[in-house]
Amino acid sequence: MIACLDVFYRSAQASCACVLFSAWTDSLPAQEFVRVVSPIEPYEPGHFYRRELPCLLAILGDLSQLPTVIVIDAYVWLDSHAAPGLGARLYEALNQKIPVIGVAKSRFLGAPAIPITRGKSRSPLFVSAAGMESTLAAHYIEKMHGAFRIPTLIQRTDQLSRAGSV
Numbered sequence: 800m801i802a803c804l805d806v807f808y809r810s811a812q813a814s815c816a817c818v819l820f821s822a823w824t825d826s827l828p829a830q831e832f833v834r835v836v837s838p839i840e841p842y843e844p845g846h847f848y849r850r851e852l853p854c855l856l857a858i859l860g861d862l863s864q865l866p867t868v869i870v871i872d873a874y875v876w877l878d879s880h881a882a883p884g885l886g887a888r889l890y891e892a893l894n895q896k897i898p899v900i901g902v903a904k905s906r907f908l909g910a911p912a913i914p915i916t917r918g919k920s921r922s923p924l925f926v927s928a929a930g931m932e933s934t935l936a937a938h939y940i941e942k943m944h945g946a947f948r949i950p951t952l953i954q955r956t957d958q959l960s961r962a963g964s965v
Contacts, residue, residue: 869900872901
């Protein structure tokens with residue numbers, strides 16, 4: 800299974816969503832999970848992972864079996880010197896056993912990522928990866944279901960995290 804993960808914050812709680820699917824072209828999830836995490840770490844500029852990583856690990860802990868690949872809404876690397884972003888931190892926390900693909904909606908200056916455009920959008924998504932080649936990760940995200948910039952199941956994960964019981 801492939802997992803898309805996303806976290807939405809409100810006050811001192813977070814709502815983490817996980818959408819599982821079996822093929823990159825799937826239009827519907829195989830399973831969906833939402834988990835409220837409380838308390839959460841305060842936001843600290845430059846250390847975003849300290850807030851979000853525990854939430855991602857909590858929802859992964861709810862799964863009966865870990866996915867084969869994880870897609871998150873974040874960068875994997877923050878610069879060309881391999882400064883770890885949230886994706887790299889998650890990859891490390893999972894003992895480098897599960898590839899992590901980061902899909903970011905805006906450019907982070909200096910972060911190595913492959914820009915891809917989907918649908919009729921002229922605004923790219925920025926794809927990076929740990930545990931697999933970034934070019935392969937970009938190919939997977941390009942072929943995900945959906946006619947719009949954001950693939951259907953990534954959008955679904957965002958919606959679930961926002962609608963979670965926070």
